[in-house]
Amino acid sequence: MTTFAKGHGTENDFVLLDDPEGRIDLTPELIRSLADRRAGLGADGVIRVVRSAAAGQDPSAEWFMDYWNSDGSAAEMCGNGSRVFVAYLLRRGWVSLEDGEELNIATRGGVMPVRRRGELFTIDLGAWKVAGGPPAVAAGSDVTVTFPGLPPLPGLSVSLSNPHVVVALPDVETLAALDLSVPPIVDPAPPNGTNVEIVVPLHDQSVRSELGHLKMRVHERGSGETRSCGTGTVAAALAARAWGGNLAPDHWRVDVPGGTLYVDAEGTASEGDSAKLSGPAVIVAEGELVTS
Template sequence: MTTFAKGHGTENDFVLLDDPDGRLDLTPELIRHLSDRRAGLGADGVIRVVRSAAAGQDAAGEWFMDYWNSDGSAAEMCGNGSRVFVAHLLRRGWITLDEGDEVLITTRGGVMPVKRRGDLFTIDLGAWRVAGGPAAVAAGSDVKVTFPGMPPLPGLSIALSNPHVVVALPDVEILEALDLTVAPIVEPAPPNGTNVEIVVPLHDQSVRSELGHLKMRVHERGSGETRSCGTGTVAAALAARAWGANLAPDHWRIDVLGGTLYVDTEGTASEGDSAKLSGPAVIVAEGELV
């Protein structure tokens, strides 16, 4: 029997499969079945919980977050999933983590520290960059993004563990009416696909504030529209920071469909060595696969 848990971070939900010794044969078919919201357990993604050594990962983090999208495709990592992953390790007793302590977790996007802060967890996603560099920052975009029933809109590509494209809209009504039942068309098309974040700034952009505020929706590659995307909120903050130039803050509140996340950034307008994501993690169920 394989034990599992179901958890979410701002309603971005996951099935976590316990496989500490690396014995589970995790196939795309099994991932799709588990993720199915009618025939399976229902999830935006599946995380195999396995020790790095057992997964063939030569890394500093003892535990490997083997993350898969609901369509059975592998992803570099998942910001919301990383917090749920650590909460699950704590619940299983596989790690201890006191207030202010951090644990290193291994992902396909690298080894990343996760710190406990009361009921929240903070992950440092490490180095990031605007994919098109300073030229894209100066232009404000490097791709065009088309949604159903709308003309092409400018988007800014952010390289941050996973690939992202961020699009800004002028008001919340347009954001709420946006059709994300089909994948947005990004041109030029990224070779490995991309997540697309759509944001509306809610803070006063005419003056520098301590805390930026965005409302966001997201279409994730391999999963469709989700209630939240952790790396996507960080990408959204980094894009808004690039667009805002000298008036843009380094600290951000991002409101997603499933709740609120916080982002702390540093670096130039086009690149940096650190971007931190803070938010909750909730385990809602445990069981055994039959």
């Protein structure tokens, strides 16, 4: 029997599989069956909870978050999933983490620290950059993105563990009506696909604010539209920060369909060494998988 849990971070939901010693043969077929919302447990992604040594990962972090999209493809990391991952390690008693303490976790995007802040967790996603550098920041975009029923819109590519493209819309009504049932078309097409975040600024952009405020929806590579995307939330704030120039804040609130997340950014308009994501993590169920 394999022990599993179901958890979510702002309703971005995951199946977590216990595999400390790395014994599970985690195939794309198994991932798709677990993530299936009618025939399986249902999830945006699957996380194998495995020790780094058993998975051949960086031994400086004891635990590796082996993250997979619901379509069976591997992803570099998952911002919401990282918080749920740490919450599950705490629930199982495999780590201890007092308020204010940090735990390093290994991901395909590198080793990243997660800090406990009461009921919330903050992960530092590390270095980031606007893919097109200062020229893309100056132009405000480096790609176009097409959604059903709309003309091509400018998008800004942000590299942050996972690839992202961020698009701004003029109002929340247009955002709510957007059809994300099919993948947006990004031109030029990224070689490995990309997440697409669509945002509407809600703060006064004509004055310097201490806290920026965005409303966001997202279409995730390998999962479709989800209720939230952690790295996408950070990418959205970084793009809005680049668009805002000298008036843009470093601290952001981002409202997604599944709740609210917070972002703290450092660096220039086009790159930096730190970007932090803060939000909740909830474990909702535990059980054992029945295998035939």
